[in-house]
Amino acid sequence: MASSLTCTGVIWTLLSLLCAAASCVGFFMPYWLLGTQMDKPVSFGTFRRCSYPVRDEERQATVMLEQCGRYASFHGIPSLEWRICTVVTGVGCGLLLLVALTALMGCCISDLISRTIGRMAGGIQFVGGEFVLFFLS
Secondary structure, three states: OOOOOHHHHHHHHHHHHHHHHHHHHHHOOOOOOEEEEEEEEEEEEOOEEEEEEEOOOOOOOOEEEEEEOOOOOHHOOOOOHHHHHHHHHHHHHHHHHHHHHHHHHHOOOOOOOHHHHEEEEHHHHHHHHHHHHOOOO
């Protein structure tokens, strides 16, 4: 197969795929914050949580549900800041995946990625990385 990428471009593609995959896995995993509540280990991310309290109407008490799950709706995410983080990080991961998959296609199709498209892809990748890193610092 012909490639429109140089050796440096192929290395950039592989690193882009690795970084995009790591960012997406980190985004979807509920282990951003770890702690304990009601003597049980709890963790949550931007839109997933593990071991969270629920109200048991039969016993009229709050009990810990020891399983992982998503919030019922976007508005179920606890605060406005976490909702913004979910959207911004999700958009960043999407941009990183878009660039990585485009670069991967450039490894297989000749004349797909020109110097100008490579620079634009690098700019898009920079913006996506900034979106992902914005809430980590």
